[in-house]
Amino acid sequence: MIKKVGQIMVYVNDQDQAVKFWTEKMGFHVMSEQNNEQGMRWIELAPVESAETTIILHNKQLIAKMQPELNVGTPSLMFFTENVDELYRDLTAKGVTVGEIVSMPSGKVFNFSDSEDNYFAVMENGNNK
Incomplete structure (x- = not known):
């Protein structure tokens, strides 16, 4: 039985720019960085206040080359916040x-785009556990 979502893989064109967006604009922090x-x-990456589910940024072109059958499109992610108006501002x-x-x-919801x-x-949800 699945108990929780652990990691969400997001395939990006520019990992450095994506890290900059998620850390500087969205308030996430880098939990680890690996290079094989x-x-x-x-x-x-994870939100500063919670690391239950993390986002993994992968190089889209490299993954597509390694696994051409894989869909490297961006998943639809819904984040929760306790104060949507404050986050929006x-x-x-x-x-x-x-x-x-x-x-x-x-609840109240809005969308945003990355770099x-x-x-x-993002949806306002006081019970976001």
């Missing part, structure tokens, strides 16, 4: 592209 002998590098001030805040039955124009969503 074959030139494969991956960076593990913070990301806007940092120059992050954000969509409008929308009220849904489950490679991949879109993700």
Whole structure:
């Protein structure tokens, strides 16, 4: 039985730029960085306050070459926050592209894009455990 989501792999064109976005704009921190002998590098990131589920940044071109059958498209990720309005203001001030805040039955939500124009969503959820 699966108990939790451990890691989400995100394939990016520029790992250094992606790390900069997730750490400087989104407030994540680098948990680890690995580089094997074959030139494969991956960076593990997590929100500062929680490391239960992490994001692993992989080089999209290298993965596509190694495993052509693999879908290296960006997954649809939904993040949770306790204060969507505050996060929205913070990301806007940092120059992050954000969509409008929308009220849904489950809470307020907005989307944002990273430095490679991949879109993700954030939902206000006081019970985000």
